[in-house]
Amino acid sequence: MNQNELKKAVAQEAVKYVKPNSVLGVGTGSTVNCFIDALAPIKDQIKAAVSSSEATTARLKDLGIKVISLNDVDHLDIYIDGADEINENMEMIKGGGGALTREKIVASVSKQFICIVDESKVVKELGRFPLPIEVIPMAKESIFRKLKDLGFEPVHRDFTTDNGNCIIDVKGMNITNAREWEEKINNWVGVVTVGIFANRKADVLLIGTENGVKTVK
Numbered sequence: 477m478n479q480n481e482l483k484k485a486v487a488q489e490a491v492k493y494v495k496p497n498s499v500l501g502v503g504t505g506s507t508v509n510c511f512i513d514a515l516a517p518i519k520d521q522i523k524a525a526v527s528s529s530e531a532t533t534a535r536l537k538d539l540g541i542k543v544i545s546l547n548d549v550d551h552l553d554i555y556i557d558g559a560d561e562i563n564e565n566m567e568m569i570k571g572g573g574g575a576l577t578r579e580k581i582v583a584s585v586s587k588q589f590i591c592i593v594d595e596s597k598v599v600k601e602l603g604r605f606p607l608p609i610e611v612i613p614m615a616k617e618s619i620f621r622k623l624k625d626l627g628f629e630p631v632h633r634d635f636t637t638d639n640g641n642c643i644i645d646v647k648g649m650n651i652t653n654a655r656e657w658e659e660k661i662n663n664w665v666g667v668v669t670v671g672i673f674a675n676r677k678a679d680v681l682l683i684g685t686e687n688g689v690k691t692v693k
């Protein structure tokens with residue numbers, strides 16, 4: 477199976493978690509796109525979705541699924557999203573697609589975070605994938621310098637987020653204490669969101685492997 481087939485398999489498995497007449501939170505990325513495609517046969521049973529990006533909103537609407545504002549619900553039962561890396565504690569690096577802030581907001585009000593990945597995303601230690609940080613444009617050089625002073629390798633991404641902000645991708649981090657790093661970087665003035673998802677980590681992990689989909693809870 478190639479990587480795309482693994483993504484499709486895991487997306488298909490995630491559909492089983494969607495309850496009839498529910499409002500679901502939907503993440504962003506190529507694995508989530510497979511999930512949205514897999515919703516087609518049950519789309520009439522879905523009350524609505526809360527989306528984490530303009531790209532996901534467009535895809536959901538194309539399928540005929542109603543997209544509502546997060547402000548119209550007080551919680552979500554499930555949030556389904558991919559990850560760039562996930563470790564055995566269910567902590568993640570996210571934001572490869574630049575949607576980390578909205579993803580973190582939607583995840584924060586969801587009872588269950590279901591993470592869908594192919595096996596290449598499962599790691600022992602977070603940090604091989606460059607860590608995305610969404611920053612206010614005015615602060616992009618000050619945050620960049622701070623990261624360099626700490627001995628990391630920040631790179632400006634040529635990208636504007638749905639929120640009108642910048643992304644810095646940070647290479648050279650070995651994130652052994654994900655919760656601490658998440659809190660520390662989030663506290664820097666000018667940072668909107670760091671792509672470490674440790675305080676609100678995944679509850680269920682579905683991994684697409686050569687031997688089928690593995691479920692970790």
Ligand code: 5RP
Pocket residue numbers: 503504505506507508557558559560569570571572573574575576579
């Ligand atoms: C987007 C994300 C995605 O979940 C992450 O980048 C994984 O994407 P893909 O499924 O395309 O590998 O965090 O901001």
